[in-house]
Each structure stands twice: as C-alpha cells, then as structure tokens.
Amino acid sequence: MSAPDAWVIRDVVYRTFAAEGRAPSVAELARKTGLTPALAQQLLRTLADEHALVLAPDGDSVRMAHPFSAWPMAFVVTPCDGRDDRRWWGGCAWDSFGISAALDLDVRIDTACPACGTPLSLPAGPATPPPAELSVWFPKPADQWWDDVVGTCTMIRMFCDRGHVEDWSTAEKVTGGQTIDATTVWRLSRPWYGDRLRPDFAPHTRDHNQELLQECGLTGDFWRLP
Ligand SMILES: [Zn+2]
Ligand SMILES: [Zn+2]
Known part of the structure; x- marks a missing residue:
C-alpha cells in the first residue's frame, strides 16, 4: 500500500x-x-x-x-456470547464467515434462502463449520468480481441445499455461476480474512490468494483471479 x-x-x-x-x-x-x-x-x-x-x-x-459492510445486506452476524452486543452486516456468505475469521469469534449468521425464503440461522466460528447441507452460489468468475464488487457480494448467497440453488437458477433463468458447499466457503474465509484486523496485516498478493482458492479445491477458469 x-x-x-x-x-x-x-x-x-x-x-x-x-x-x-x-x-x-x-x-x-x-x-x-x-x-x-x-x-x-x-x-x-x-x-x-x-x-x-x-x-x-x-x-x-x-x-x-471486506468482510464488513456499512450498509444493510442479506446477512446479519451476531456474537454467540449474548453479553457481546455488537452486530455486523455480512455482505455475502463468504464475508459473513470472514467476519468470524477476522474477529476470531463464534457467531450466529442469519440470512434467508433466496429459493424458498426459509430463514437460515447457523452457528459458525473458528472451530465450528456451518451445517454440511448448506450451499453457496457464486454468480460470476473470479476475474470479474471487482468489476462490480458490491453487486458480486450481493449475489453470493446461501441456500438450503444444492437442489434449492438449481430450483432458483432455473426459475430466475440464471446461468454461469458455480455452487460450492458452505463448509468450503467457511474454510476459505479463514486464511482469506483471518488477518484483516491484525496490526501486521499486509495485502495478499494475487498468487497467494490463488493458492488459498486452490487449497480449498477451487480450481479452473472460474476461480482464476485477474
Ligand atoms: Zn431453500
Ligand atoms: Zn462478499
């Protein structure tokens, strides 16, 4: 910088x-x-x-x-410790796990499945992965994320399961995205966002971030950073 x-x-x-x-x-x-x-x-x-x-x-x-949003978005992140009255808007599923990673904090993440509207309220934390059946949909390839980063975040949503992503993308005539398990997004969020609040934080290089994606099995053209 x-x-x-x-x-x-x-x-x-x-x-x-x-x-x-x-x-x-x-x-x-x-x-x-x-x-x-x-x-x-x-x-x-x-x-x-x-x-x-x-x-x-x-x-x-x-x-x-990132991972914080100043304006309301689709995710609310709340500390599990009821005596901690902080609250954050999560820009997307990834950012919501990222807030837990950056703060090294057990949280509850509240959102709703875009397909069926069911409220999803899940625990997540440094040692607590989200429920295995939850899925996260990424709207566009990594080399386009920053073309409209707020729009990208807005679309990275959490669904009940892969079937609901399919129902939703068929109904909305959406193509070109990819669906991955919420547990993978949770795992990726830890090294991606875990150092954001550290005093010695240094911006990650592109190659470093590409390695983090690869370590989570996110490979191929879709996940290739610009
Ligand atoms: Zn659903
Ligand atoms: Zn995001």
Whole structure:
C-alpha cells in the first residue's frame, strides 16, 4: 500500500467496523488521525483504488471494507456470547464467515434462502463449520468480481441445499455461476480474512490468494483471479 497515512486511515476504518459494526465518517477519520478531512478523503480514494476498501457511489463514505459492510445486506452476524452486543452486516456468505475469521469469534449468521425464503440461522466460528447441507452460489468468475464488487457480494448467497440453488437458477433463468458447499466457503474465509484486523496485516498478493482458492479445491477458469 502506498502512503503510510493510508495505512492509518485503513486501520481506523477496520477498528471502527470491528468495535461498532459501522464505518467512520470522513470527519471522524480526520479527527482520529489528525489529518485534514480533505487528505482523509483523498486517502480513502487511494485505498479504494487499491481494493483495500469500497466507497459508496458518491465517493464520500465507506461502503464496504471486506468482510464488513456499512450498509444493510442479506446477512446479519451476531456474537454467540449474548453479553457481546455488537452486530455486523455480512455482505455475502463468504464475508459473513470472514467476519468470524477476522474477529476470531463464534457467531450466529442469519440470512434467508433466496429459493424458498426459509430463514437460515447457523452457528459458525473458528472451530465450528456451518451445517454440511448448506450451499453457496457464486454468480460470476473470479476475474470479474471487482468489476462490480458490491453487486458480486450481493449475489453470493446461501441456500438450503444444492437442489434449492438449481430450483432458483432455473426459475430466475440464471446461468454461469458455480455452487460450492458452505463448509468450503467457511474454510476459505479463514486464511482469506483471518488477518484483516491484525496490526501486521499486509495485502495478499494475487498468487497467494490463488493458492488459498486452490487449497480449498477451487480450481479452473472460474476461480482464476485477474
Ligand atoms: Zn431453500
Ligand atoms: Zn462478499
């Protein structure tokens, strides 16, 4: 990542998401870092250009800092410990497991199957894989994920099982995606997102991420990163 100040901004964004389930404003970033609001804004754009986070369409606020989302999306992530009143929006199935990985926390993930509307409420944690029958659908190949990253996340949904993915994709006339077991997504999320909140975090290289996909059996053109 380029400027050291960009790291400082990124750090405040991630710590605020972790502690409060929300993104800090530009004014708040400026106050907490001692930078001017104009510079804080500029560094947010730098971070967005490097895919370290995603800005809202108007460019003046943080929309996502994977695995966290500032706006409501299809997944709610809640600590299993009832005394911990934090809550997070999971952008997708992958991000929801990623929040558990980044925080090293046992959580409950709530969503609904897009095919039948059944509420799905599942435990997940460092040592707790999701139920084996659950399936996750990926809408498009890895080399297109960042063409519209919020749109991609929005579509990476969890279904009751593979049959419900088939029912849904037939009914919606959707083609070109791939379905994988939720347990595989959970396993992938741990090395992919587990280091995001560490003080020594360094962005993964493309090759490193490709290896992480491969280690989970996600190979072939569909899973080839750009
Ligand atoms: Zn279903
Ligand atoms: Zn996502």
